[in-house]
Amino acid sequence: MKKKIVCMLLAGGQGSRLGVLTSSMAKPAVPFGGKYRIIDFPLSNCVNSDIDTVGVLTQYRPLALNAYLGTGQHWDLDRTNGGVFVLPPYMTEHDGRWYSGTANAIWQNRSFLDQYDPDYVLILSGDHIYKMDYTKMLKFHVANNAAATIAVLRVPMEEAHRFGIMNTDEAGRIVSFEEKPKIPKSNNASMGIYIFNWKLLRDYMERDDADPSSENDFGKNIIPNMLNAGEKMVAYPFEGYWKDVGTIQSLWEANMDLLGETPVLDLNDPAWRIYTRNPVMPPHYTDHNADVKNSLVAEGCVVRGSVRHSVLFCGAKAEARTEVVDSVIFPNAVIGESCVVNKAIVGENAVIGERVQIGVPPKDGETVDNHLTGDIVLIGNDVTIPADTVIPRGAVVTAETLGQFTNGGMKA
Amino acid sequence: MNQEAFGLIFTGEHNPYMRDLVLSRAVAAVPFGGRYRVIDFVLSDLVNTGIRNVGLIVQKNYHSMMDHLGTGKEWDLNRKRDGLFLLPPFSTKDNTGVYRGDIDAFHSIMQYIRRSNQRYLILCGSHIVFNTTFDAILRQHRDTGADITIMYNEDPRFFPEEQNRDLRLLLDDDGMTVKRLEWNPRNPGSNFRSCEVMIIDKDLFEDLVEESYSRGAVDFVREVLLPRVRDLKIMGWRYDGYVGRIDSINTYFMHNMELLNAGAARDLYNMRHPIYTKVKDEIATRYGDWADVHNVVMADGCMIDGTVEDSILFRGVTVERGAIVKNSILMQGVTVRKGAVLDHVILDKNVTVNAGRQLTGYEGIPLVFRKNLTV
Numbered sequence: 166m167k168k169k170i171v172c173m174l175l176a177g178g179q180g181s182r183l184g185v186l187t188s189s190m191a192k193p194a195v196p197f198g199g200k201y202r203i204i205d206f207p208l209s210n211c212v213n214s215d216i217d218t219v220g221v222l223t224q225y226r227p228l229a230l231n232a233y234l235g236t237g238q239h240w241d242l243d244r245t246n247g248g249v250f251v252l253p254p255y256m257t258e259h260d261g262r263w264y265s266g267t268a269n270a271i272w273q274n275r276s277f278l279d280q281y282d283p284d285y286v287l288i289l290s291g292d293h294i295y296k297m298d299y300t301k302m303l304k305f306h307v308a309n310n311a312a313a314t315i316a317v318l319r320v321p322m323e324e325a326h327r328f329g330i331m332n333t334d335e336a337g338r339i340v341s342f343e344e345k346p347k348i349p350k351s352n353n354a355s356m357g358i359y360i361f362n363w364k365l366l367r368d369y370m371e372r373d374d375a376d377p378s379s380e381n382d383f384g385k386n387i388i389p390n391m392l393n394a395g396e397k398m399v400a401y402p403f404e405g406y407w408k409d410v411g412t413i414q415s416l417w418e419a420n421m422d423l424l425g426e427t428p429v430l431d432l433n434d435p436a437w438r439i440y441t442r443n444p445v446m447p448p449h450y451t452d453h454n455a456d457v458k459n460s461l462v463a464e465g466c467v468v469r470g471s472v473r474h475s476v477l478f479c480g481a482k483a484e485a486r487t488e489v490v491d492s493v494i495f496p497n498a499v500i501g502e503s504c505v506v507n508k509a510i511v512g513e514n515a516v517i518g519e520r521v522q523i524g525v526p527p528k529d530g531e532t533v534d535n536h537l538t539g540d541i542v543l544i545g546n547d548v549t550i551p552a553d554t555v556i557p558r559g560a561v562v563t564a565e566t567l568g569q570f571t572n573g574g575m576k577a
Numbered sequence: 578m579n580q581e582a583f584g585l586i587f588t589g590e591h592n593p594y595m596r597d598l599v600l601s602r603a604v605a606a607v608p609f610g611g612r613y614r615v616i617d618f619v620l621s622d623l624v625n626t627g628i629r630n631v632g633l634i635v636q637k638n639y640h641s642m643m644d645h646l647g648t649g650k651e652w653d654l655n656r657k658r659d660g661l662f663l664l665p666p667f668s669t670k671d672n673t674g675v676y677r678g679d680i681d682a683f684h685s686i687m688q689y690i691r692r693s694n695q696r697y698l699i700l701c702g703s704h705i706v707f708n709t710t711f712d713a714i715l716r717q718h719r720d721t722g723a724d725i726t727i728m729y730n731e732d733p734r735f736f737p738e739e740q741n742r743d744l745r746l747l748l749d750d751d752g753m754t755v756k757r758l759e760w761n762p763r764n765p766g767s768n769f770r771s772c773e774v775m776i777i778d779k780d781l782f783e784d785l786v787e788e789s790y791s792r793g794a795v796d797f798v799r800e801v802l803l804p805r806v807r808d809l810k811i812m813g814w815r816y817d818g819y820v821g822r823i824d825s826i827n828t829y830f831m832h833n834m835e836l837l838n839a840g841a842a843r844d845l846y847n848m849r850h851p852i853y854t855k856v857k858d859e860i861a862t863r864y865g866d867w868a869d870v871h872n873v874v875m876a877d878g879c880m881i882d883g884t885v886e887d888s889i890l891f892r893g894v895t896v897e898r899g900a901i902v903k904n905s906i907l908m909q910g911v912t913v914r915k916g917a918v919l920d921h922v923i924l925d926k927n928v929t930v931n932a933g934r935q936l937t938g939y940e941g942i943p944l945v946f947r948k949n950l951t952v
Contacts (some may be wrong), residue, residue, distance in 0.1 A: 200877070201860030238650060239856075424863075432860045433878070443856045447846035448611035448876040448890075458868055463861035464612070464877050476861070 166246050168281040169279060170303060170360075172216050173274070174207055175267050176223040176230060176291035189271055191225045193291035194233055195416070196495050196513065198423055198432060199476050201441045201461040202233065203410060206296070207289045208240045208249070209439045214299040216287065220277055222270040227253040241441040252277060262567055267382030272370040283363050288383070290357035294419050294430070295407040296437050297358070302401050306360045312396035313366075313388070315339065316358035316403050328354035331400045344384050353400055354576035358406055359383065365396070381557040406430045413538045417510060420476045420493045424459055444479045444496070470500075481511075498544075499551070508558070509542035517544070518552035527557040535559030582697040582715060583659070584623040584775070585690070587679050588616065594739045594825030597947040598925065602641040604823060605703035608908050608926070610836055610845060611889050612876040615823055617854045618706040618845070619774070623699065624652050625850035626710040630659035634682045634691050636675070639665060645855050652853045662689060669846035678795030683786040690783060698782050702742070702773025706821040706832065708845050708852060711774070714814040718776040721753065723812040725781075725802070728774040730820045739825040744771035744798055744812045753921055755811040760799050761785065771814065772820055812928060819844035830923060830943045833889045833906050836874050859892050867898045883913065897932075906943075922946065 176193040188311050193204035211219050223230050230251055237249035237496050252274050254263050259502045264270035287299055306314040331353045370385055379386045410416045422429040434441055446465030451457055456471040465480035470487030480497040483489050487500050491508040498515040507524030524542045527533055538559050545563040554571050556562055588605040598607050605616040623631055635642055649661030664686045676682045690892040699711055729746050740761050744782040746769040759766055785801050794800035819841045821832030835841040859878025869884040878893040883900035891909040896902055900913045906923045914932040921938035925948040934952055938944035
């Protein structure tokens with residue numbers, strides 16, 4: 166049955182900059198904000214924008230994502246006509262290959278799109294946190310009679326070199342596009358949100374697929390090709406919160422953005438709810454001696470210690486006399502008694518023993534491999550840390566690296 | 578999956594001791610335990626037993642129940658084969674649409690009972706909360722060849738002035754066979770109280786209902802079970818976990834507050850058999866800089882910037898800076914404004930307490946404010 170618009174969500178990446186957090190799941194399945202996963206944001210935005218057909222493109226551990234999405238009922242995407250579909254690469258009788266690029270992922274699934282005969286296709290990335298009404302962007306696209314519309318956000322000029330920059334004329338028409346320019350000409354950063362006219366995009370992808378030198382990427386190939394061909398491409402200015410949570414630092418920051426008296430990102434918005442697969446858990450319990458301030462605490466948590474400026478996900482526990490500060494504690498992680506946890510991300514189901522100190526300044530001469538983490542400690546999923554362990558600032562702790570913290574004289 | 582049994586929950590009963598909490602809803606639909614309704618417990622017990630066919634008899638005021646249960650998908654009961662059946666009364670030539678008692682209701686849904694192809698019926702009331710599965714009682718029922726097996730627990734607490742559907746079991750020396758039943762006794766001969774769950778063979782149930790209906794009987798326990806204790810083989814099955822009987826405002830308050838004790842919380846919130854409920858997609862609860870929270874059970878979606886002690890907070894409660902809430906139950910959507918002071922109160926859904934108000938009940942006499950009120 167025909168659809169006006171279908172969404173294709175690029176959930177592909179392994180997310181290597183998120184390090185051990187993505188060792189067993191795709192980046193979009195990384196927890197965020199006390200009870201969500203990153204992918205809940207684009208999915209909820211779609212549902213709240215009345216887009217009822219979403220293809221999720223992934224080639225990294227599709228099973229975990231498939232199990233998470235299920236029938237789509239938690240996002241109200243269990244539709245008779247449409248719904249949410251996980252689309253991993255597949256073999257045909259002629260060939261079969263991994264997705265070679267973002268555009269190739271869409272191209273390989275053209276028959277999925279063709280069955281809905283959509284006028285427009287909305288392309289999203291699976292690693293951004295924001296609330297956006299795509300209906301408004303579509304109206305803008307139609308009103309401008311554009312071939313493609315790209316959502317842009319004004320970023321501080323000094324940070325523009327980290328983004329794909331859209332240079333526009335006064336009318337908002339895109340005149341050129343530069344990926345991470347050393348000397349940016351403008352500060353209109355692409356948010357990785359595109360609306361294309363499907364038939365036109367299909368033509369460009371077909372030609373791109375026939376070009377052996379192409380990387381089959383939207384940013385590197387399709388968009389420049391369309392610009393060079395003189396297609397009308399317009400920038401849709403977005404105002405509001407938007408964050409790429411592709412790094413440990415930005416993931417931590419985005420969680421902290423939910424805190425404070427007037428949070429930078431306020432998810433308590435009845436008109437724009439973020440849906441998720443709610444775990445079936447009892448309410449949280451804060452005991453007699455607990456002291457919780459300026460924090461988010463989700464259902465299933467038990468707090469007996471002190472929690473400051475932190476986010477506790479469903480089923481997390483902070484035991485008595487423990488202090489948790491500036492930290493993000495993922496679902497079902499348990500922090501034992503008398504611990505100190507300072508500026509850390511603690512992975513799902515991690516178990517921290519008693520009197521463990523996390524995030525202490527490194528001793529003289531001690532070096533920590535923190536190229537992914539900066540000053541944030543990252544404890545991997547399912548890691549069990551024995552009592553009395555001391556974890557220095559910026560460290561990454563996994564089952565493999567645990568030994569270097571428990572042996573070798575680093576004990577308290 | 579349990580293909581041998583189906584469940585039938587009777588929610589038609591009225592209870593005057595619940596006062597303002599049941600003005601617009603059945604006892605089964607009363608919010609309980611921070612994020613549940615009373616009915617969620619017995620319904621989840623059935624689902625966690627693997628029961629896939631559940632009938633729910635509703636009578637008056639069932640809007641909030643329908644809204645809560647929907648298609649049953651939160652309980653995984655939106656099935657093509659069997660599933661959740663809402664059974665409201667309907668008017669026919671010999672039925673005016675209002676049940677005089679449970680026998681009327683059972684008679685009027687006989688079609689559903691006949692169509693159910695499971696052998697055993699698990700007949701449940703809807704004002705008692707506990708968290709278990711019915712596997713063991715079903716096993717005992719089969720093994721003993723009983724006609725009827727009644728789930729009971731030992732409960733020495735007795736509130737004669739609020740007695741409601743109080744069924745007591747007096748057992749034989751074997752500790753199982755029921756030799757006498759007492760219904761709302763003035764001087765109970767036993768502390769073994771029915772949990773309003775009984776297993777009964779479907780065929781026998783049909784016979785008992787039709788026979789008693791034809792002679793004008795109204796109440797199944799009083800007019801069928803009590804007189805026939807000697808010619809039916811009635812057994813008891815003892816449950817030792819936590820049981821909360823929601824019979825009155827006082828017991829409602831007491832059982833909610835007992836969730837602040839580790840024992841009751843461990844039993845009722847046992848994650849081995851989770852209690853399912855309608856999902857609201859609330860955000861996690863946010864504690865502000867001025868939050869001072871001790872010994873509190875709290876659901877998602879709350880905004881806390883005041884003092885809260887020894888209380889139960891449902892989803893989406895706001896406690897503003899400087900407000901003090903003690904020994905209270907705040908249901909979904911309640912707002913307590915700056916500087917208000919509450920002690921021993923029950924605020925029903927969406928009640929707003931304005932700045933600086935002081936509301937104080939007493940132990941055993943909590944103040945109740947009905948839905949949507951602004952104080």
